[in-house]
Amino acid sequence: MSLRRLRPAVLAVFVLAVPAFAAETTEAPTREHFAPRGMERSYHDYHYTPVVKVGDMVIVSGIPSGPGETYEAQIRGLFERLKAHLETAGATMADVVELTSFHATATDSESFGAEFARFAPIHAEYFPDHYPAWTAVGTTALLQPGAAVELRAVAVIGSGKRPRADIPKPAPRPAGN
DSSP states (O other): OOHHHHHHHHHHHHHHHHHHHHHSSSSSEEEEEETTTOHHHHHHTTTOSSSSEEEEEEEEEEEEOOOOOOOHHHHHHHHHHHHHHHHTOOOOOOGGGEEEEEESSOOHHHHHHHHHHHHHHHHHOSSSSSEEEEEEEEEEEOOOTOOEEEEEEEEEEETTSSOOOOOOOOOOOOOOO
């Protein structure tokens, strides 16, 4: 068969296949709104969604720390509430790919470092490996009275099933650094 005869056949296949492919790839993802039990007012009265699921991505709105007798108890409660928020949309802590924490008691780098030293070990209890991206921000105030920290998260459902981290361990730092 000559190239000239083949061109119309290839063109016909292309013309028929492209619209079918385009229809599959341009369909909008689903968007679902969730509120853990007891948080329904967030959506209806305060006009925000505690958890939004878009396709396989789950976005968790800021969760304030507290209540608890100690800072550590408040932070553990914060992570437990995060776990419950994720579960409403079918995600797990292993699926978390990004965290943003807002710290109201950090007034300068030194106090932020001291708080971070208390926060980080609790974070490690909930994320023992394959850590999410994380941004920690000092702020002057949070909406929830008495909250020391607020946490928001992004998860991708199923991403925690086969994580990889090919990051070599660095050499130990010299003493005093």
